[in-house]
Amino acid sequence: MSPAVGFQDATAIAGIAQTEFSKHLEPSEAELACTVIVDACADAGIDPSEIDALCSYTMEATEEVDIVRNIGCGEITFFSQIGYGGGAGCGVVGHAALAVASGQAEVAVAWRSRKRGSGPRPWTSTSVQLRVPGAWTRPFGMLRPVDEIAMLTRRYMHEYGATRDHLANVAMAVRKHANMNPAAIMHDKPMSRADYMASRWVSEPLCLFDNCLETDGALACVVVSAERARDLRHPPAYIHAFAQGLPPQHQTMVNFFNDDPLTGPAWTCARRLWANAAFGPQDVSVAQIYDAFSPLILLSLEGYGFCKRGEAGPMTENANLEWEKGSLPVNTAGGGLSEAYVHGFNLINEGVRQMRGTSTAQIDGAETCLVTSGEGVPTSALLLRR
């Protein structure tokens, strides 16, 4: 596989912003989106009128035309949306970077605004999800994303001997980082192994603390050329490589119907990502790994090549995933499990802070950061470097 041409380190994230994270925010998703995009431009030191590319999720409620009419953009010459919910985030930023690297645009904004904390749970809709694949899963009481991922988790535990202690290691590492981050919803709530083991079941083998938060919030970032980023206010977080992944015979969230369900989209995405990169997994200083559910971190550690297949459970031992001495600290702001669940966009902004040196759980000398989007759905990933 040959690397992408002309992309490596050609662009950088120059501005980031986020709203408060809360179970309930008063402003609408549209207002939060506009506010956070303007704030990200201010962080970069770029006027919103300079934006000429807009990238977001297909699930984003606020369309480009409304962003433009509100924040006073000039002429937009590139816009794209990416599907599959939590799989989209790094892809959204990647498309923004592709637009800038190829010369289609000069100032690209990527964002996600979501009131998942106070809004409805998508799985409670019974009308729109009963065709493929829902027709084959939902009548049997497999109603929620957690049931779907718990099914893969049980199989994973059966095949490799992973345990609830390994899942607890993941949840506790991420919580520890949230406890260091004043913006995290779980900042004031430490969690012990006993707390984890005593929490209620949601879908066995997954308990409450294997599940992400339900959050209102919005985040955005601004992508410009590397050359321009060097003249702006913050140290650039270079976009070293980007990939998306949709493997053969994949079925979104219910990937039970192909030859090898435990090698999901992360594996496909990783092959392209590392082909595009000048370094490998052993050179990653810190990782932000999509964690709507704790077992997705185990599956992703294997998919992205940080350990061999079946070895992610033991890799969580000895505080390996924790600030500050772990071999691969993950989700250093608290991730979806303990900072906020905004379809993984908070992982992207934390990756940028690690490259700037401003994380609340800063890894000393961090040179590179992997950011991933949802495993279990068509996904995407970014490699950032400072």
Added chain:
Amino acid sequence: MTNAAAFSGGYVANLGPSEEGFLMPAVDEEGGFFWEGTLAGELRIQSCNSCGKLRHPPRPMCPWCRSTSRGFTRVDGKATIWSFVVPHPPLLEPYSSLAPYNVIVVALDEHPTIRFVGNLVSGPEGDLNEIDPNSIRVGEPVDVVFKRFRRTDGSEEALPFWVRSA
């Protein structure tokens, strides 16, 4: 008219939940043969008329030989539990009232990469929660049974459930 028969007329039918409120499959132009089969007490898998490979869930084109000529083959319904979960609330009714219950994924013994989501029950009239979840094991042999439901519009549907092999 059964929902599956409605499919045979060529349109997508989603005639609502069962009388008890259980979600029923939307029977579309690809899955119709399957749901006609379950009503007839048969487990049918889509097969390619060109290369003969089986595929599930059903779809218009064979991903291996790209033929759109397709039929189905009847299988014996002997399978092995591949994985299972035990959902607890919050859930939708009437599933909430039955929780905790089991949901299993089974792999067909004849075709191990053909899998189904279902429930382990004691027989075709069994409920989702009648088997002690702590007794379920990955690797258990199971056999298909067909549980009949009546939709609120009066049409009938039959879903594949699974019982422990004798």
